[in-house]
Amino acid sequence: MKKWTWIWVLLLFCQCGKSSRILHQIQASFPEKISLTVYNPLDQARVDAPVIFELGKLKTKCPKFNEKAFVVFADGKEIPSQKIDRNGDGSPDAILAITDFKSKESKQLTLYFSETGEMPREYPKRTQAEISHKVGGEFRNHKYYGGQFQNVQFLRVPKEHTDHSEFIRYEGPGWESDKIGYRLYLDWRNAIDIFGKRLPDLVLHHVGLDGFESYHHMADWGMDILKVGEALGIGALGFWDGTKVHRVSKTDSVTCAILASGPLFSKIRLHYHGWAIPSEKIHVTSDLSIWAGSRMTHHEIQVSKDISTLCTGIVKHDSAKVFYSENPRGEWAYLALYGKQSLAGDQLGMAIVYPLKHFVKLAQDSVNYVVVLKSLGGYLDYYFLSAWEQEPGGIRTEKAFLKYVENVVNCLDTPLWIAY
Template identity: 55%
Template sequence: MTAKIFSSTRVQACKLGGLCALMMGHLCCSPNDPLKPAYPETITLTVKNPAAFARKDAGIVLEIAKLKAQAPSFNDKAFVVLHGAQELASQANDLNGEGSAEQIVCVADFAANESKTLSVRYAQSGERMRKYPKRTQAELSHKIGGRFVNRKYEGGTFQNVRSLRVPSEHTDHSFYIRYEGPGWESDKVGYRFYLDWRNAIDIFGKKTPSMVLQNVGLDGFDSYHEMSDWGMDILKVGDALGLGTLALWYECNAHRIAQPDSVTCAILSNGPVQSQIQTHYFGWKVGTGAYNVVSNLSITAGSRLTKHAVAIDGDPQNLCTGIVKLDSTVMLKSPQANTDWAYLATYGKQSLANDKLGMAVLYRKSDLIEVSEDEHSHVLVLKPEHGQLTYYFLAAWEKEPGGVQTVEEFETYLNQTVAELHAPLVME
């Protein structure tokens, strides 16, 4: 069996095999256990935090095909995840929209060096899904009922959709897609990217842990550039890479995905503990090359991090990402340490509200070709391996609840995040 394990900083694939205590049976419950009649069957597994520090909102992703290999009667429409008597927030992810889930995701806190025995309890038939407080969200909303006139959408009302093939008439400021692209958020921070020729990632600073994106941009483009009760758009992207935007380094410049032949975007999951967005770019042209790209963006409850998993064909020499250059900032780089991961970051009064904002991109050291820059951005030039590349990015705004207030705090947070990436949860 293979499970995917992630802390609040990453998704980590683990081979369970002999490391995992995976057993079939019935949980030993008291007669008064209210869940026993509804979820009588049990799979158990043990997860360990190998690090000498605690983890909050660490998560576990289990592949349902592997669960069913051990327990053919497993039902992804009627399950619950427990640690002892404590119910853990969880969700089932149907990533292809065909009606059957491929993953179970849950979150839990771990003390330093702690092992937890988890029980996935289920009913063999029926549908009994549990509901949990929503701590992540992903959405894509565009207008219906109107029409394009000279590349501007007139009339219509916004409607959330699971997927969209971007119309050829659409461009920046077409008034067609609410806040100009898909958005995703955790209880810490929100993000969006422009689903047009700009294809750059922007930040929504949040002053509340509640989900807010569903109310953003309903009254026009400018509303979220002003401070409100929930927060605001806090980054000036311009012609730069914003934060963590995918690009290709060509002739000493970062080229965003500006000229694809076509684009489709889909919300893969929109759950209480994890949300994901997948975008397909067909025929992205840079120089003499043309590439097809699949971009997967995901965020987890309790985390500022977005994971960006990229697949590309056409064998490019590199991919790049980075951070917009802004005044009144300091650039931070990882200290020399025996870790697999490193970061490039900036910190200072660089938000649109002129308050303190930290931004970082985290990458595998083995993927790095060079750290560079162009006119608009600090740039990480990275090497995809067999057409695959994964990196992370994050924003930490001083006005978020419990926000980072100093550059020293931000560096401490980044170093802790790198340590978590280096020592992922394991099965034992």
């Protein structure tokens, strides 16, 4: 026993020595530092928790902080980080870091930086966003012939484009984490679909290269797992007229931009100019973002005038059970479905998590379970999520799914505390 104790001590000493050398190397390149305390007030652990440092507050604390040359350390180790642009104005306004927290844990995060220069760091890529359309061919009668797919950062949707035009790869923009993938039909349907993943690898850049049909069949990476039909799918924007949902179908023009496709965070922006809702037209900006280790998409919406009957929802399937928040105690609530509702014939959970300040009522029509929401100051946001049982280490029971959704609500109600 004494022999094994000495071996353990020696290994620990070697590991500590290695960590110390790495830290000294970091400090040589990034000699300045800011240390901040981050506290998890919840009585539950957080895995892959997003920690967002506002650049304005960092520079108030330390005016010489340089967001072009920094690294983030926690527990004596470098953790992945990424500059992000939350408002989409083209300039970074925050730093996102991803780390784990135990229940009630307080953790010191240190940002080492150099006052001058640019020293970007590279981390394993755990998210991506993309849009890819054909070039080199031509439209004939709303169908695109010839050409090859090319990824772009921006697309103004051609007037000739409609559903099944075979112009846009998998019919619209896609975004994914290491847990799940989503796509939006960038045509009159404007619904959101789910790519179930059997691998943590990023896969969207391989999907749909061989046509529209392939991803409806099981592959090594997974498949399209949601039958959307005439519904919103999951989390798409709509208008509630009192009896049914109107999707974002009739518009003057639509554009799509990839605002971020980074290792930890990816974001898509859609502009709908002249969306025709009953009695008027409005302009809409829709931002869809995802971060590493998360099944959730954050949907942020700006409208040209406040509307009290906007909505989102989840497609109805007879095989799924419906759940709602019962007597929510905080600022967030949920609508959830769970059951054998995937196109693979197995268990799929879906949920909308919405802020009560925007909530109007729950409703339904023939194809959707609906959350009616109102914008405030021209703004509205909510989250949507899905959990497929074939995801590696995935959620496989109704009880586990509902616990997961409740944990998501708890995390939104009780965010991390950052002491600047």
